[in-house]
Amino acid sequence: GKNEYDLLVIGGGSGGLACAKEAAQFGRKVAVVDYVEPSPQGTTWGLGGTCVNVGCIPKKLMHQAALLGSALKDAQHYGWNISQPVHHTWSVMAQGVQNYVKSLNWGHRVQLQEKKVKYFNIKGSFSDPHTVRGLTKAGKETVVTADNIVIATGGRPKYPMDVAGALEYGITSDDLFWLKESPGKTLTPFVFNVSLECAGFLTGIGLDTTVMMRSVPLRGFDQASHISKKKQICFTTQQQMASLVTEHMESYGTKFLKRCFPTKVEKLKSSRLQVTWKNADLDTEETDSFDTVMWAVGRAPDTKTLNLETVGVKTNSETGKIIVDASEATSVPHIYAVGDITEGRPELTPTAIAAGKLLAQRLFGHSSELMDYDNVPTTVFTPLEYGCVGLSEEAAVQRHGSDNIEVYHAYYKPLEFTVAERDATQCYMKMVCLREREQRILGLHFIGPNAGEVIQGFALGIKCGATYPQMMKTVGIHPTCAEEVTKLHITKRSGLDATVTGC
């Protein structure tokens, strides 16, 4: 028989909603199914996916709360009389953040309605290549059939399987942003950008925070998905930048337990948590108590309950992610996938959105434009932010050989740090270029305030094939941090002091 919908999207997150709304623009009959399986701690949320509910949005807002704490300290140098001490109240912040997120959930519902996209709050699974069925919260079964299906179910945080008590007593980022009360003294093992960002803002709002790392910071992909070399996000394997970021966090007050890994978590009578870990360097076992243990050991694709085997959608045996080609097609005709669930793609909201939109345009809008995953810019929102686009230094060396690349770099001091007497030791930038005639820019890395704002425009330049001479021809805006990019001239090769001196 005929399928009820032209397009069914499974997963109402960044990628899924973008695809659905775009398809609706072409006058198609579209449905979205979205469902949030509560976390082991019982946390759940509304429409919008990870980014809106337990990712980018609450993360950036809490990061802002922490930045404002620094601003309060700076303000006194700039003449503002603020009486000490200054307190932070978690519940005020959490309520502000959670209310805003809820307004976004509502906004998405309204948008779907306006665009006449049908929304089902059901947990969908395949029963055949054009049919998805699921149960509503109330237990009613719903069946949806569609000509085309897009899987955009994203991922969920993993728990370490080899640590006793991890599941019962620990939380993840899924829970952190929805806590009504302060997490208190927090331990976050291991190290991914997630735990650094969270540890960063927790420290910033005044909490005793410890990061436990097994090996090196920001080497995010040895336990989770494998990103093929072509599609690496610029910050993977970017050792130098990762070190500067963590160095800053250390001077900022975050504690680091390096070369350690937890072995068990137990609950104490006081309802605090006792964590035991091995120190690989000293070969000893150590222990301490915390109010909260937040795991950030990677995210796993949310495919378990989809029933992919029934319809034959192939996944990567190691990562569990869905294998897609350049047009986002899976191994089954008329079934596609976008976003964090797909193998070999960056786990970023903007790429999911762009891919989702382009997919809808190809399916229904006679377009043939494929998603370009090269040179995707991104930012890690640690206390001192790190933004980047293009290749890491290591990747450039690997691809072209160290003799064929030139790295221009500089240590700079944001003007606003001067009067505020803030330490700018880790404010740093570097540009990786090809050495041959044109000197095309392969990658740009920036650590400092507002890193995302700085990098965005340069990402455009790199998309246009920007070269070092073009960058030098661009006049700087004064006084900003970004202008230093247009003034980079000391190379790593020269060994000269890369500290920026006055204007």
Added chain:
Amino acid sequence: SVQAHKEEDNPQKTMEVNGLTPVPGSYDYDLIVIGGGSGGLAAAKEAAKYEKKVMVLDFVTPTPQGSSWGLGGTCVNVGCIPKKLMHQAALLGQALQDSRKFGWQFTEEVKHNWMTMTESVQNYIGSLNWGYRVALRDKKVTYENAYGEFVGPHTIKATNKKGIEKLYTAERFIIATGERPRYLGIPGDKEYCVSSDDLFSLPYCPGKTLVVGASYVALECAGFLAGLGLDVTVMVRSILLRGFDQDMANRIGEFMEEHGVNFIREFVPIKVEQVEEGTPGILKVTAKSTAGDQMIEGEYNTVLLAIGRDPCTRKIGLDKVGVNINEKTGKIPVNDEEQTNVPYIYAIGDILQDKLELTPVAIQAGRLLVRRLYAGATTKCDYVNVPTTVFTPLEYGACGYSEETAVEKFGEENIEVYHSHFWPLEWTVPSRDNNKCYAKIICHIQDNERVIGFHVLGPNAGEVTQGFAAAIKCGLTKEQLDSTVGIHPVCAEV
């Protein structure tokens, strides 16, 4: 300080200057730079790299109020640097308010102390003045704190604070004397009013302030003064930010008005009288309407004039060496190699006719000029698509054409304007304006929809705009813009 004069060499030079042209090869210096500001210092330091014998003459004529400052020029002392720091102080005031919504708690009443801020800012500037002195010394550039003026071919007279005069000769000269604020020419202006030259070192809080003018200087100062909690009024003769995209200019004005800055439009002051002495005292300003006969009066603690800047070219003896200047504006016309009509005399920076008055432009021009003179380079300064930012309370970053200029040059049917309001994520929780931040790009349809104008109004506009300027330099098209993925969540992704 470092001295290296040769008064013992040619005693007759002092007396027989007119008509005597020094013999090439016997010049005191390869290069004398008049003006130790952004352009001048950059040029001097660059020349020293090529082992040239360089002298910098810098002198600050005190303001009518008596303010003066050290080496570094406008940007460092009475421009970009103190302006941005005070702007930051005002932004921090706003951050304090926001922070309560993000969970921070402290006393309700938070007051700002002008002296604390100004002292910190002046200390930092002092360190920059010192840094420049050291840099020049390290690079073996001779520096004299003296007023330079031409007295004859290849010859300059330098007069220091004590009135002592010395003569120097050089093969080449670079004029980089910059500008100073203009006065109204009305009774009481020099006696009682201050300018940006005085504001950043004012030893008392300005209090209730009237800012006269609608330039970016006027709006930036009015903006931060209001942000620090002062009662501020801006008196505007006609339009805001002449020369800038008017749609953006009006949005800036609107924002400032909604956030506590008073505007008096279409009036000009005709006299300023002192009602009460003091620091600050009380001044009475009488103003006349530009549209009729209406007169108004107002009392203020401080009157800040920001109606424009005039080049320091009238009293440096240019007539003695035949350098042409625009008689009306005082600006110096140069060719595309910054050369004046006198082959051995060059000019850079704010004094140039038809060029942008920006520090980075002056620095770039100075450096490239020197490289062409002494290092055999050929690259000329690229004055096209120079980005800029106005640091008003809501910052405005721009690069390329304004909408009006684009329409004028290419015709309305040949350009497409893409635009969007946006709400910075950081403004949501504290419930700040959700319809004020705005961005637009202007594309030239026939030229592959090339981006020829970029405008953004929002926080950190300078940081956002810089990268876009680089992209525009690379010939960015709308298609390339569309295919670039955004960083989430930041303002720039819009």
